[in-house]
Amino acid sequence: MNGHIATRPKATQYAAAFTVAALGEMLPIVVEAGKAGTGISRELLSIQKGHFGNVGDERLQWQIMYYDVKFINADSEADARANMLIYLLEHKLIPPNGGDNGMVS
Numbered sequence: 001m002n003g004h005i006a007t008r009p010k011a012t013q014y015a016a017a018f019t020v021a022a023l024g025e026m027l028p029i030v031v032e033a034g035k036a037g038t039g040i041s042r043e044l045l046s047i048q049k050g051h052f053g054n055v056g057d058e059r060l061q062w063q064i065m066y067y068d069v070k071f072i073n074a075d076s077e078a079d080a081r082a083n084m085l086i087y088l089l090e091h092k093l094i095p096p097n098g099g100d101n102g103m104v105s
Contacts, residue, residue: 023081031066031093047077069093 018026029045047064051057052073062080065071070087074080088094 018078018082020078020081023078023085026085027064027081027088028094031069031088047080049077 027045031045045064045066047062049060049062051059052061052063059075061073061075062077063071063073064080064084066084070084072080072083072087074083089096
């Protein structure tokens, strides 16, 4: 170290980073959209890990979907949840201020 104290470079940009759990809290349980509409078959949240790519693609990926609305595949659960949240906000399927996430209190 030659008598010098190592210092970190100063950050010039900051970005918010959400945990998987925080993203999960932001996603609603149901979305009132798609072909099924409302009722017993309304669009329930589904999150799973598996092989969702093209034939021969053996990568394990995360898939998040609301049936009849949208599905998203990503290499990490956080990316899948974040991309779905962005999609829902951009298409005005959930309110921008959070609102009711569909959970019963």
